[in-house]
Amino acid sequence: MEKYWHWIDETVENIIEYWKDRDHYVCSCGMSVSGLQHLGRLRGEIILTNTVKEEFLRMGKGAEHFLVLYTQDQWKGKGAQLEQFSNLEEAKEYRSRRLTDVPDPFGCHKNWVEHYWGPFRDSLDNFSVGVKPVFTTDLYKTDGMKELVKKAIERKEELRQIINKYRGRNPYPEGWIPFEPLCGKCLTIGQHEILSVNLDDYTVEHVCNRCGTKGVSSMEDGKLNWRIEWSALWTLLNVNFEPYGKDHATPGGSRDSCAEIIEKIFERKPPFGFPYEWVGFSVDGKDMGDMGSSDFLGVTPADWLEISEPEVLRYLYLKNKPMKRVVIDLVRVPELSETYDQAERVYYGVETMSQEKEEFEMRRSYELSQLKSPPKVPPFQLRYAHAVTMVQILPKENLLENAITKLKTTGLLGDKPTAEDKIRINKRLEEAEVWLEKYAPERFRLELLEELPANLKKQLKQEEKEALRILADRLGKRDLTESELENILYRVAKDEAGLGSRKFFQLIYQVLLGKKQGPRLASFLLLLDRNMLLKRLQEAYQ
Numbered sequence: 245m246e247k248y249w250h251w252i253d254e255t256v257e258n259i260i261e262y263w264k265d266r267d268h269y270v271c272s273c274g275m276s277v278s279g280l281q282h283l284g285r286l287r288g289e290i291i292l293t294n295t296v297k298e299e300f301l302r303m304g305k306g307a308e309h310f311l312v313l314y315t316q317d318q319w320k321g322k323g324a325q326l327e328q329f330s331n332l333e334e335a336k337e338y339r340s341r342r343l344t345d346v347p348d349p350f351g352c353h354k355n356w357v358e359h360y361w362g363p364f365r366d367s368l369d370n371f372s373v374g375v376k377p378v379f380t381t382d383l384y385k386t387d388g389m390k391e392l393v394k395k396a397i398e399r400k401e402e403l404r405q406i407i408n409k410y411r412g413r414n415p416y417p418e419g420w421i422p423f424e425p426l427c428g429k430c431l432t433i434g435q436h437e438i439l440s441v442n443l444d445d446y447t448v449e450h451v452c453n454r455c456g457t458k459g460v461s462s463m464e465d466g467k468l469n470w471r472i473e474w475s476a477l478w479t480l481l482n483v484n485f486e487p488y489g490k491d492h493a494t495p496g497g498s499r500d501s502c503a504e505i506i507e508k509i510f511e512r513k514p515p516f517g518f519p520y521e522w523v524g525f526s527v528d529g530k531d532m533g534d535m536g537s538s539d540f541l542g543v544t545p546a547d548w549l550e551i552s553e554p555e556v557l558r559y560l561y562l563k564n565k566p567m568k569r570v571v572i573d574l575v576r577v578p579e580l581s582e583t584y585d586q587a588e589r590v591y592y593g594v595e596t597m598s599q600e601k602e603e604f605e606m607r608r609s610y611e612l613s614q615l616k617s618p619p620k621v622p623p624f625q626l627r628y629a630h631a632v633t634m635v636q637i638l639p640k641e642n643l644l645e646n647a648i649t650k651l652k653t654t655g656l657l658g659d660k661p662t663a664e665d666k667i668r669i670n671k672r673l674e675e676a677e678v679w680l681e682k683y684a685p686e687r688f689r690l691e692l693l694e695e696l697p698a699n700l701k702k703q704l705k706q707e708e709k710e711a712l713r714i715l716a717d718r719l720g721k722r723d724l725t726e727s728e729l730e731n732i733l734y735r736v737a738k739d740e741a742g743l744g745s746r747k748f749f750q751l752i753y754q755v756l757l758g759k760k761q762g763p764r765l766a767s768f769l770l771l772l773d774r775n776m777l778l779k780r781l782q783e784a785y786q
Contacts, residue, residue, distance in 0.1 A: 248601055250608040251565050255518070256299045259485050262516040268306035271297040272483040272515070274474075275537075276314040277343055277357045279325055281364035282542030283557070283572055284523030284535035286371050288487045291561045292520060294372035295612055296485060308376060310481055315344040315357050315381040316467040318433055324540040340432045340454065344381045367545035370554040373615060380473070383480065385464045392476040392510065394443050396422055396468055399509055406508065407471055410501040422472050426465040427452035433466060471498060475506040475514075483515040487566065493519035524571035528685065531571060543574060551679040552577050552628075553671065556584040558613040563587070563605065574683040577675075581628035584610075592622035624657060624665040629688075631676035633763040636690045637771040644670050654770045655725030692772075693758050696783050700754060708751050709785040711741030715752070716781040719774070729766040755784050 259269065273289040275281075293309055300307035319325065321339035328349035329335035338346045346356035353359040357379075368375050383389050396403060403422050408415040421441060425448045426433045436450040439458075446463045468476055478486070492499040503514035522534040525542045535542030548557055551574065560580060564570050587610040589595035590603055597603035611618070626647075638646045647669060651657035657665070680688065718732045737748035750760040752769075756777075762768060769777060 248604040250605060250612070252295055252299060252562065252612055253608075256296055256303075259296070259516045263484055263513075266305070266484070268308075269297070269300050269484045270308055270310065270482050271300075272310040272312060272478075272481055272486045274312035274314060274477070274486075276317050277361045278317070278320070278538040279328075279360060280537050280540045280542060281360055281544060282523075282525075282535040282537060283545055283548055284525075284542060285364070285537070286545060286557065287523050287561045287570070288489065288520040288566065290368065290372050290375065291558050292487055292566060293485070294375060295558075295562060298373060309372070309374060310483070311375050311377045312383075312477055312481075313357070313361065313377060313379050315379045316342050316384060316433065317380075317470075319343050319346045319356065320538060322538050325538055328540075340434050342381070342426065342431070342433050344379075345431045363544060363546055367549060370549055371545060371558060371615075378481075380467065380477070383477070384467060386480075388480050389476065390446060390463070392479060393423070393463060393468060394446075396472050396476065396509065397441055397443065403469075403472060403505065403509060406504055407469070407501060410471075410496065410498070422469040423448065423463065424467050424469070425450045425461050425463070427455065427457055428459050428461050429457040430455040471502050472505060472509075474498075475502045475510060478502075478506055478515055479510040479512050486515045486517045487520050488517050490519045490521055490567070518566060520566035521569045524569055526571045526573035526575075528575055529573065535572075543572070547574070551675045551683065552581060553584075553675075555613045555615070556581050558615075559584045559587060559609055562612050563609040574679070575685055577679055577683065578628040578632065578688075584613075585625050585627070587613075588625065589622070591618065594622055619664065624661065624668060626651070626669050626672045627764075627767075628672060628676060629763060630767050631672040632680055632684065632688055633690065633768055633771060635673055635677045635680060637692075637768075643673060647673060650771055653723045654729075654767070655727065687761065688763075690757060690762065692756060693780075696755060696780060697758065700758075701784060704751075704784060707741065707743065711736060711743050711748055711751065712755065712781050713785040714740050716778055716785070719778065719781075724770065726766050726770060729770060733766060755780060 260266075263269070271293045273293045275285055275289050289311065297307045297309040318340050319338055319342070321336060326332055326335045330349075335349075344355055344357050348355055348359040350359065353362060365377065384393075400420065400422055401418075404416045404418075404420050407422075421438045423438065423441070424434055425436055425438065427436065427450075430452060432452060432454040434453065436453050439449040439451065441448050441463075447460050448463055448466065449458075449460045451458045467473060477483070488499055499517070506512050506514050523542075525532045525535045532541060548554070556577075560570060560583075586595065587606040590597060590606045591610040597606065634647050634650070635643065638650065644666070648657065648661060648666065651669070652659060652661075661669075714736050715733070718736060719729075724732070733748070734745055737743055737745040741748060743751070749765050752765065753760055753762045756762070756772075
């Protein structure tokens with residue numbers, strides 16, 4: 245049999261080969277807390293990087309995962325960022341401050357960073373294991389980073405020549421100093437006019453290009469030019485693997501320039517890495533573009549956790565190769581959940597695929613998507629769409645118990661569900677209820693007709709009434725399993741009533757819901773009170 249490779253496994257092997265095998269690997273990623281910490285941020289920065297780290301650990305090697313937060317970066321004050329504040333004019337004054345120096349627009353956290361990073365941080369353990377966040381604001385105060393800053397300034401002419409090769413237009417002039425000091429008065433960080441640098445006491449004298457203040461500030465409070473900073477952080481953290489967004493992947497672009505800087509200035513091999521595509525955002529099928537932090541476009545990890553398991557998203561990101569665009573539309577959560585459930589069935593051998601390679605990729609992607617070891621036996625699956633129907637049809641009081649009773653009587657669940665079965669069922673019910681409230685399109689919303697409309701009864705043809713009579717008779721008085729009822733429905737439609745399944749199913753939906761479509765019919769009918777169902781059918785055919 246041909247041996248297949250999952251792209252994660254291939255990546256791990258390539259990293260090992262690149263570093264000629266090591267006992268310990270540092271995996272890293274970085275992101276700016278410029279605004280909404282959206283679901284797309286979980287793809288490369290968290291799930292991809294963390295999965296590689298976990299594979300190293302499974303191989304018996306040491307490994308860790310750093311998440312670098314660029315809190316020294318300038319706050320741009322883009323339109324969507326400004327709109328977070330109630331006072332727009334006051335907000336404009338925060339432009340060009342370090343992110344860590346921008347106030348929380350809502351006054352509930354100590355600053356901008358904590359307000360937008362905090363909820364993302366609190367969700368991390370649901371999607372990853374052992375991520376170690378580090379803030380550039382803190383790193384610039386370490387002795388290691390200070391030494392790298394000093395080296396960059398001492399070799400500023402070499403750096404200027406390297407960077408100018410990649411800048412093309414607007415090359416840096418002679419005498420350029422690759423550092424951005426902080427103005428102590430207006431808190432602006434940026435390309436101030438640097439008058440002198442004292443590496444002995446680690447200070448920089450400058451004139452602020454915003455408020456005109458001449459002052460001396462500690463270099464701990466400023467930052468390196470971003471290309472040099474990226475290379476310095478690789479060196480400081482001893483990074484071996486770091487994926488990067490596609491915007492850095494152009495040949496001769498920023499990633500290549502940073503690789504040359506680390507080799508020639510910091511005298512170290514650049515990390516192994518590869519690019520990944522951004523995650524798109526769609527609303528009701530309309531592609532809104534890529535999720536964006538400073539644009540506040542997208543949804544958060546916390547939003548996802550309300551309506552689906554983290555493993556479903558992990559599977560989506562790990563099944564698709566990094567440069568394939570993934571688009572998240574929360575309307576599609578039932579579909580995405582079913583895709584994950586199918587992979588689970590394939591993993592346990594309950595279902596097979598016609599293509600061997602596809603089956604391997606599903607099985608391996610499912611395995612990688614798990615944050616803990618999968619159970620030894622196939623766990624019970626409650627279809628998401630069925631859960632959506634249940635939360636609308638079953639009594640709200642004691643919903644879990646009612647759902648378990650229905651699942652038992654319809655043959656979907658054994659007589660003695662495990663504690664884990666109950667947890668999974670309850671989780672799906674809770675998720676489905678929130679999804680129904682916030683994102684479900686109209687076709688998923690159910691409202692049983694209180695009575696059969698008179699005009700509908702008048703329109704029923706004799707053969708349709710006969711089909712409903714036969715169905716009522718076949719339902720009988722005993723409990724039916726879902727598979728038994730499915731067989732009855734198709735047999736009545738094709739063999740006994742001669743309507744055809746499509747026309748027959750539409751007829752039943754109309755009698756119960758007043759429309760020609762609805763949830764999966766057999767499971768839907770079995771959720772209804774039997775007396776109510778028989779009464780409605782009788783009302784229609786008499």
